[in-house]
Amino acid sequence: xxxxxxxxxxxxxxxxxxxxxxxxxxxxxxxxxxxxxxxxxxxxxxxxxxxxxxxxxxxxxxxxxxxxxxxxxxxxxxxxxxxxxxxxxxxxxxxxxxxxxxxxxxxxxxxxxxxxxxxxxxxxxxxxxxxxxxxxxxxxxxxxxxxxxxxxxxxxxxxxxxxxxxxxxxxxxxxxxxxxxxxxxxxxxxxxxxxxxxxxxxxxxxxxxxxxxxxxxxxxxxxxxxxxxxxxxxxxxxxxxxxxxxxxxxxxxxxxxxxxxxxxxxxxxxxxxxxxxxxxxxxxxxxxxxxxxxxxxxxxxxxxxxxxxxxxxxxxxxxxxxxxxxxxxxxxxxxxxxxxxxxxxxxxxxxxxxxxxxxxxxxxxxxxxxxxxxxxxxxxxxxxxxxxxxxxxxxxxxxxxxxxxxxxxxxxxxxxxxxxxxxxxxxxxxxxxxxxxxxxxxxxxxxxxxxxxxxxxxx
Ligand code: CAA
Numbered sequence: 165x166x167x168x169x170x171x172x173x174x175x176x177x178x179x180x181x182x183x184x185x186x187x188x189x190x191x192x193x194x195x196x197x198x199x200x201x202x203x204x205x206x207x208x209x210x211x212x213x214x215x216x217x218x219x220x221x222x223x224x225x226x227x228x229x230x231x232x233x234x235x236x237x238x239x240x241x242x243x244x245x246x247x248x249x250x251x252x253x254x255x256x257x258x259x260x261x262x263x264x265x266x267x268x269x270x271x272x273x274x275x276x277x278x279x280x281x282x283x284x285x286x287x288x289x290x291x292x293x294x295x296x297x298x299x300x301x302x303x304x305x306x307x308x309x310x311x312x313x314x315x316x317x318x319x320x321x322x323x324x325x326x327x328x329x330x331x332x333x334x335x336x337x338x339x340x341x342x343x344x345x346x347x348x349x350x351x352x353x354x355x356x357x358x359x360x361x362x363x364x365x366x367x368x369x370x371x372x373x374x375x376x377x378x379x380x381x382x383x384x385x386x387x388x389x390x391x392x393x394x395x396x397x398x399x400x401x402x403x404x405x406x407x408x409x410x411x412x413x414x415x416x417x418x419x420x421x422x423x424x425x426x427x428x429x430x431x432x433x434x435x436x437x438x439x440x441x442x443x444x445x446x447x448x449x450x451x452x453x454x455x456x457x458x459x460x461x462x463x464x465x466x467x468x469x470x471x472x473x474x475x476x477x478x479x480x481x482x483x484x485x486x487x488x489x490x491x492x493x494x495x496x497x498x499x500x501x502x503x504x505x506x507x508x509x510x511x512x513x514x515x516x517x518x519x520x521x522x523x524x525x526x527x528x529x530x531x532x533x534x535x536x537x538x539x540x541x542x543x544x545x546x547x548x549x550x551x552x553x554x555x556x557x558x559x560x561x562x563x564x565x566x567x568x569x570x571x572x573x574x575x576x577x578x579x580x581x582x583x584x585x586x587x588x589x590x591x592x593x594x595x596x597x598x599x600x601x602x603x604x605x606x607x608x609x610x611x612x613x614x615x616x617x618x619x620x621x622x623x
Contacts, residue, residue, distance in 0.1 A: 165297070165298050165300070165338055166338060166339065166340060166344045167294045167295075167297040167298045167336065167337070167338055167340065167344065167345060168294065168336065168340035168342070168343045168344040168345045168556055168559075169290075169334045169335070169336060169340055169342045169343045169345075169556070170230075170306070170335045170336065170337045170339070170340045170341050170342060170565075171226055171229070171230055171334075171335040171341065171342060171565050172226075172332065172333070172334050172335070172342065172518065172521070172522050172565070173222050173225040173226040173229065173332070173333050174222060174225075174330060174331065174332050174333075174515075174519065174522060174574060175218050175219075175221040175222040175225060175330060175331045175333075176207050176329075176330040176509055176574070176575045177207050177208060177209045177210060177213055177218065177329050177330065178210070178575070178576060178577065178578050178579060178601050178603075179207065179208045179209070179210055179578065179579050179581055179589070179600060179601065180205045180206060180207050180208060180509075180510075180578050180579075180580060180581065181205070181206050181208055181327075181580070181581050181586045182204075182205055182580055183197040183198055183203045183204050183205060183206070183325075184197075184198075185580075185582075185583060186206070186324075186325060186586075187325075189583045190320070190324070190325070192325070196325075197325050200424065201325060201326060201422045201423070201424050202422055202423030202424035202427070202503060202506070202507050203325060203326065203422050203423065203507060203510060204507045204508060205507075205508055205509065205510065205578075206326075206327045206328045206509070206510035206511075207328050207329045207330055207509045207510055207578075208327070208329060208581060208586065208589055208590075209314050209329045209589070210589070210599045210600055210601055210608075211589060211594035211595060211596055211598050211599045211600070212596035212597075212599035212608040212609045212610070213329075213599075213608060213609060214246075214248065214314075214609055214620070214622075215244050215246040215247075215248070215254065215312045215313060215314055215331070216242075216248075216254050216257035216258055216261070216312070216622065217261070217606075217607045217608055217609060217622055218312045218314075218329065218330060218331035219242050219244075219254065219258050219310045219312035219331045219333070220257070220258045220261035220262060220607040220622070221331065221606050221607050222310055222312070222331040222332065222333040223240070223258060223262060223308055223310055223333050224261075224262060224265060224607070225333070226308070226333050226335055227262075227308075230335065232306065232335075233266070233270075234262070234263075234266045234270035234271045234274065235270075235273075236305060236306055237271065237274050237305065237306055237307070237308055238273075238274060238275065238296075238301075238302050238303070238305030238306065238307060239274065239275050239276050239293055239296060239302075239305075239307035239308065240255050240258065240259060240271070240274050240275075240276040240307070240308045240310070241255060241276045241277060241278075241279060241289040241292075241293060241307070241308070241309045241310070242254040242255040242258055242276070242278045242279075242310050242311075242312060243278070243279045243280070243285040243286035243288075243289045243309065243310070243311045243312075243514045244278065244280070244285070244311070244312050244313055244513075244514055245280060245282050245283065245285070245313055245362070245513050245514060245546075246312070246313045246314045246316075246513070247278065247280065250364070253276075253277055253278035254278040254312070255276040255277065255278055255310075257622065258310065259271045259274065260622070261607045261622050261623075264607075264623065281546045281548065281550055282360060282361075282513070282514075282546035282547040282548050282549070282550075283313075283419055283421070283513045283514050283516065283517070283544070283545060283546045283547065284419075284514075284544045284545055284546025284550050284551065284552055285311075285514055285546060286309060286311035286514040286515065286517070286518065286544075287517065287542070287544035287552045287554070288552065289309045289311075290309050290334065290336070290345075291345075291350055291552070291554070293307040293309055293336050294336060294345050297336060297337065297338050298347070302337070302338065304338075305337075306335055306336060306337045307335075307336040307337070308333055308334070308335060308336075309333070309334050309336060310331055310332070310333040310334075311331065311332050311333075311334075311512070311513075311514035311515040311518055312330075312331035312332075312514070312515060313329065313330075313331075313512055313513035313514050313515055314329040315327050315328045315329060315421075315510065315511035315512065315513050316329075316367065316368055316590070317368050317369065317371065318368045319587075319590060319591075321368075321371065322371075322373050323369070323371045323373060325422075326421055326422040326510065326511050327510055327511060328509050328510020328511040328512050328516075329510070329512065330509055330512045330515055330519065331512075331515055332512070332515040332518040332519055332522065334518065340559055341559055341561035341562060341564050341565055342525075342558065342559060342561075342562055342565050342566075343540060343556040343557065343558055343559060343562075344556055344557055344559055345554065345555070345556040346395075346400055346539075346554070346555045346556055346557065347398075348394065348398045348400075349391055349394040349395050349398055349400055349554065349555065350391075350394075350552065350553075350554040351387045351388070351389075351390035351391035351393075351394055351552070351553045351554070352387055352390070352550060352551065352552050352553075353383045353384075353386035353387040353390065353550065353551045354549070354550040354551075355383070355549055355550075356548075357379060357547070357548055357549040358370075358372070358548075359371075359372050359375050359376035359379045359380075359547045359548070359549055360372070360376045360547030360548065361547065361548060367592075374469055375465055375466070375469060376547055377425065377428065378465055378468065378469065379465060379547075379549055380419070380425070380429060380545045380547075380549075380551075381428070381429050381432040381433075382465070383545055383549055383550065383551035384418070384419075384429060384433065384543045384544075384545055384551040384553065385432065385433060385436055386551065387543070387551040387552055387553040388409065388433060388543070388553045390553070391409070391553040391554070391555075392409045395409065395412075395555075406441060406442065406443075408437035408438065408440075408441065409437065410433065410434060410437055410494070410498075410541070412539060413498065413539050413540065413541030413555060414498065414538035414539050414540065415498050415499075415501075415502070415524055415528070415538060415539075415540045415541070416430060416498045416499050416502075416540075416541045416542075416543065417499075417502050417517055417520045417521045417524060417540060417541070417542050417543070418430060418499070418502070418517070418520065418543045419516060419517045419543060419544050419545040419546075420502075420503065420506040420511070420516040420517065420519070420520050421511045421513075421516065422506070422510070422511060423503040423506040423507045424503075426499055426502065426503055426506070426520065427486070427495065427499070427503070428482075429543060429545075430494070430495060430498070430499050431482055431485060431486050431491065431495075432482075433543070434491060434494055435455075435482075435485060439455075443490070447485070447488055447490060447491075450488050450489075451481065451484045451485055451488065452484070453477075453480070453481060453484065455481055456474050456477035456478050456481055457474070458471045458474040459471050459473075459474060501523060501524040501526075501527035501528050501531075502520035502521065502523050502524035503520065503523070504523050504527055504571075505519050505520065505522065505523035505571055506519060506520060506523070508571070508575070509575070514546075517542060517543075517544050521540065521542070522569065522571075523571065524540075525562075525565075525566050525569060526566065526569040526570070526571055529563075529566045529567065529569070535558045535562050535566070536558055536559070536560050536562060537557060537558060538557070538558045539555055539556070539557050540555060540556055540557075540558065541553065541554075541555045542554050542555065542556075579600060579601060581600075585600065595612070596608065596609045596610055596611060596612060597610075607622055607623065608622065608623065609621070609622055610622065610623050
C-alpha cells in the first residue's frame with residue numbers, strides 16, 4: 165500500500181530580525197551571517213504566540229484548504245523541542261484550539277502524542293504514521309504530523325545568530341498526491357550525546373556548537389550507510405560500478421539549523437561517497453592539496469576538534485572541494501533550492517527539514533522542472549543524538565499541490581523588528597495583549613497565568 169505526504173502547509177510568525185541589523189548590534193561582520201551561515205532573516209514569535217499556536221494555525225490551514233472535517237483525521241501528532249509542559253502533550257492544546265472552530269468533541273477519536281528527539285522527532289512521527297497507514301489501521305482516514313518550534317538561544321551566544329520559528333504540517337494518507345515514501349529502507353543511527361540539550365525549566369538550550377555540527381555530519385553519514393544497505397538488500401535501487409547512492413536521489417533535503425549547514429553536510433556526504441570512486445583521483449588533482457587526516461583518525465569528536473592543524477587544513481580542503489565543477493553540479497541540482505526558505509526564515513528545529521522540502525518543490529517547479537517520479541532523499545538530524553535517512557518518490561498528481569505554492573505570499577507582510585523590540589521579545593517582557601501584530605483570524609495566546617497552575621488560554 166502506498167503511503168506518504170498528500171499535502172503540506174506552513175505557518176510562519178510575521179515578525180523578523182534582519183541579519184544585517186543583528187550583526188550590527190552584536191558587533192559581528194554581517195558577511196558571517198549572510199555568506200558564512202546563509203542567514204538573511206530570522207522569524208521571531210510575537211508576545212501572543214507559542215509553539216502550540218503555530219502548530220494549530222498550520223493545522224487549520226491544511227484542513228480548510230483540503231475541506232477536511234475532524235472525522236477525517238485519525239491521528240494528530242505534534243513533534244517539537246519547544247515543549248512547555250512535562251506531561252500534557254502539545255497535540256491536546258492544538259486539538260483544543262481546533263475544536264473552537266469545529267466544535268467541542270469534534271476530534272474525540274483522533275489519537276496522537278507529542279514526540280521529542282530534538283530536531284529529528286518529526287521524522288520519527290512521519291515514519292510511525294506512515295506505518296499506521298500501511299498497516300491498514302487508518303481505514304481511509306488521514307494523519308496530520310505537525311512539526312512546530314521556536315529556536316531561541318541565549319542572548320550573545322553563538323547560537324543566537326541561528327534562531328527562527330514556525331510550523332510545518334504534513335497531511336498523510338494512502339493516496340498521497342505529493343510524495344510516497346519508499347518502504348523498508350528508512351535507516352537510523354543513534355548515540356547518547358550532549359551536543360545540544362535543554363534541561364527541565366530552562367528556556368534556551370545548552371549548545372556545543374562545533375561539536376554539534378560535526379556530530380550531525382557523522383550521524384547522518386552512518387544512517388546513510390545503513391540506508392544504502394537497505395536499498396540494495398530490498399532491491400529498491402541497484403548501484404552500478406562508478407555510481408554512489410546519492411546518484412539515485414534526484415534531490416537531497418538536509419536538516420537546516422541554518423541554511424549553510426545543509427551545504428556543509430552535503431559536502432561531507434559527497435566526499436565520503438566519492439572517495440571510493442575512480443573520479444576521486446581526478447578531483448584531488450583539481451583541488452591541488454592532499455585530503456587531510458586527523459592525527460588520531462579513531463579518536464573522539466573532541467580530539468578531532470582539538471586537532472587545530474587538521475581542522476584548519478580540512479576547512480581549506482572543503483572550501484576547495486565545494487568549488488570543484490563536479491561538486492557544484494551536485495549542489496546546484498540536488499540541494500540549492502531547498503535552502504532558499506531557510507535563509508528567509510531561519511531555524512525551525514523539527515520543521516526545518518520539511519520547510520526545506522517545501523522550498524525545493526516550489527522553486528524547482530518554478531524553474532519548469534517536471535518533478536513526477538523524482539526521488540527525494542532526506543537527511544534528518546536531532547541532537548542528543550539521532551539521524552534518520554529515508555526517501556520517497558514524487559507522485560503524478562504533485563502539480564495539484566505544488567502549483568499554488570508561493571512562499572512569500574504565504575509568509576505575508578512581515579514586520580521588521582528594531583533591536584529594542586527584539587530584545588523585549590527575547591527577554592519575555594511583553595504580555596500577550598502587548599503583541600506587535602494584531603491578528604484576527606489566527607489562534608493566539610490571550611493570557612498566560614503565572615501561578616503554579618499555569619495553563620494559558622489560546623483562542
Ligand atoms: N565572512 C564570511 N564568512 C565567515 C566570516 C566572515 N567574516 N566569519 C565566519 N565565517 C564563516 C566561517 O568560515 C564558517 O563557515 P564554514 O562553516 O564553511 O566553516 C561560518 O561562517 C560560521 O562561522 P563559525 O563556524 O566561526 O561560527 P561560530 O562558531 O561562531 O557559530 C555555530 C556557528 C557553531 C553553528 C553556532 O551558530 C551555533 O552554536 N549554533 C547552534 C547549534 C547548531 O545549529 N548546530 C548545528 C548542528 S546541531 C542541530 O542541527 C540541531 C539543531 O537544530 C540546533
